[in-house]
Amino acid sequence: EAQVTQNPRYLITVTGKKLTVTCSQNMNHEYMSWYRQDPGLGLRQIYYSMNVEVTDKGDVPEGYKVSRKEKRNFPLILESPSPNQTSLYFCASRGLAGGDTQYFGPGTRLTVL
Amino acid sequence: LAKTTQPISMDSYEGQEVNITCSHNNIATNDYITWYQQFPSQGPRFIIQGYKTKVTNEVASLFIPADRKSSTLSLPRVSLSDTAVYYCLVERNTGFQKLVFGTGTRLLVSP
Numbered sequence: 328e329a330q331v332t333q334n335p336r337y338l339i340t341v342t343g344k345k346l347t348v349t350c351s352q353n354m355n356h357e358y359m360s361w362y363r364q365d366p367g368l369g370l371r372q373i374y375y376s377m378n379v380e381v382t383d384k385g386d387v388p389e390g391y392k393v394s395r396k397e398k399r400n401f402p403l404i405l406e407s408p409s410p411n412q413t414s415l416y417f418c419a420s421r422g423l424a425g426g427d428t429q430y431f432g433p434g435t436r437l438t439v440l
Numbered sequence: 441l442a443k444t445t446q447p448i449s450m451d452s453y454e455g456q457e458v459n460i461t462c463s464h465n466n467i468a469t470n471d472y473i474t475w476y477q478q479f480p481s482q483g484p485r486f487i488i489q490g491y492k493t494k495v496t497n498e499v500a501s502l503f504i505p506a507d508r509k510s511s512t513l514s515l516p517r518v519s520l521s522d523t524a525v526y527y528c529l530v531e532r533n534t535g536f537q538k539l540v541f542g543t544g545t546r547l548l549v550s551p
Contacts, residue, residue, distance in 0.1 A: 331483075360539065362541070367543070368543070369527070369541050369542060369543040369544055370484070370527070370541040371541070372538060372539050372540070372541075375538065375539070383538070385538055385539075386538075386540065415481070417483050417484075419483070428474055428486040428489055428531070429474075429476075429484075429486070429531075430486075431483030431484050431485065432483055433482065433483055434481060434482065434483055436481075
């Protein structure tokens with residue numbers, strides 16, 4: 328089954344404690360992306376990756392890092408989380424052929440105390 | 441990349457047809473228009489995509505005029521389960537891939 332998986336699904340942590348949210352896709356997609364969703368603000372792109380070792384900033388990259396060492400994985404790293412990073416996070420992937428669409432993961436709800 | 445503008449919310453009743461219009465004035469030649477549906481605490485899921493004129497699938501139709509500066513998602517005979525947020529997104533399949541979601545349209549379907 329084609330899918331994007333994220334782990335963990337729920338996480339409560341404290342300010343300053345480094346964390347990583349994993350994202351994996353099994354569709355051999357080149358493009359992967361991270362979004363955060365906050366009430367009233369819709370989905371905002373954090374980082375995206377066009378392929379292995381190719382990443383770029385989205386609209387709200389501050390406080391986040393990503394890496395793309397393998398095609399299927401695109402982890403999101405918060406080196407020093409802060410309460411304003413409390414949010415619902417989605418990973419997505421997509422092929423680059425004309426007409427391809429994004430497949431989204433189930434989401435990770437992060438609370439930073 | 442083209443930003444999109446949609447109504448914040450819409451109300452409808454079961455069995456009615458719902459049309460949600462999206463404005464994307466700065467759409468480029470190689471951009472597609474994609475609509476996603478999102479239920480609370482779930483990831484968005486693909487509904488329909490088009491480049492020009494009309495596209496229809498088993499759940500919706502998408503109308504795109506010749507100038508492509510807007511598009512209309514049409515949901516025939518909505519049911520309560522169609523209550524969700526609908527996002528219009530302009531996606532480019534080559535080159536620059538920064539994507540900008542709008543705030544979406546919250547559709548409420550009542551009995």
